[in-house]
Amino acid sequence: MASLCTGYSPMLCFNVGNMEHAITEAITQGSTLDGPIKYPVHGKFAALKTFDGHMVGLYEQTGV
Numbered sequence: 001m002a003s004l005c006t007g008y009s010p011m012l013c014f015n016v017g018n019m020e021h022a023i024t025e026a027i028t029q030g031s032t033l034d035g036p037i038k039y040p041v042h043g044k045f046a047a048l049k050t051f052d053g054h055m056v057g058l059y060e061q062t063g064v
Helices: 019-028
Strands: 012-015 045-048 055-061
Touching: 019 045, 019 055
Parallel strands: 012 055
Antiparallel strands: 045 055
């Protein structure tokens, strides 16, 4: 069904221990940030678009 939609593909989300490192690695492999990193009270969230158009979310929880 997603192939029939326009715009974004379904998003995969991953918990990461170090947001900056994860974003740097993703960008070196061809991804781009899709907007700024968000800083809600409970952690950091970033959305990336991979080189082939898939959306990936990264989440780093603050102080557990």
